[in-house]
Amino acid sequence: MEITYYPNPLLRKIAKPVAKITPQVLQTLDNMLALMYVANDKGGVGLAGPQVGLSERLLVIDPSHEDEERTPYFLINPEIVELSGEDCEYEEGCLSLPGIYAPVVRPEKCILKYLDREGKEQIIKADGFLARVIQHEMDHLNGKLFIDYLSPLRKKIIAKKLKMLEERYG
Ligand code: NI
Numbered sequence: 001m002e003i004t005y006y007p008n009p010l011l012r013k014i015a016k017p018v019a020k021i022t023p024q025v026l027q028t029l030d031n032m033l034a035l036m037y038v039a040n041d042k043g044g045v046g047l048a049g050p051q052v053g054l055s056e057r058l059l060v061i062d063p064s065h066e067d068e069e070r071t072p073y074f075l076i077n078p079e080i081v082e083l084s085g086e087d088c089e090y091e092e093g094c095l096s097l098p099g100i101y102a103p104v105v106r107p108e109k110c111i112l113k114y115l116d117r118e119g120k121e122q123i124i125k126a127d128g129f130l131a132r133v134i135q136h137e138m139d140h141l142n143g144k145l146f147i148d149y150l151s152p153l154r155k156k157i158i159a160k161k162l163k164m165l166e167e168r169y170g
Contacts, residue, residue: 048140
């Protein structure tokens with residue numbers, strides 16, 4: 001399993017729902033989490049199926065800080081059911097866009113519905129950093145990247161870095 005980098009077209013595809021939670025799906029989630037922890041020093045706090053070459057609605061997230069106990073979430077077929085709160089600006093990065101960081105405005109809170117590893121429906125009511133990570137990762141399942149939100153000026157600032165990624169990974 002490897003990270004899919006921008007501008008891989010897979011990152012722009014709408015990922016397919018997982019039809020059945022098989023041992024293979026669980027293994028995939030475990031592998032994704034392991035890969036995310038390896039990439040943790042580069043700021044990896046979430047990873048989506050399309051970021052590892054799989055157009056499937058799978059996410060792993062761990063919003064814990066370095067000095068805290070790990071709190072991994074395994075999310076199958078996740079769905080945002082509500083966005084609320086004030087719009088907040090926060091600097092984002094993405095394992096698929098190495099070296100690029102920019103402030104993105106998103107709602108402060110969200111409610112997420114998903115299936116856990118046993119196939120049971122679960123709900124997360126998130127705010128702050130977790131809500132931010134969830135919204136960023138959900139975008140990956142819908143072919144969206146955080147750079148899509150940037151103002152023309154911000155886009156100009158990162159244009160050179162994007163071009164470098166296009167040359168390297170395109
Ligand atoms: Ni990302």
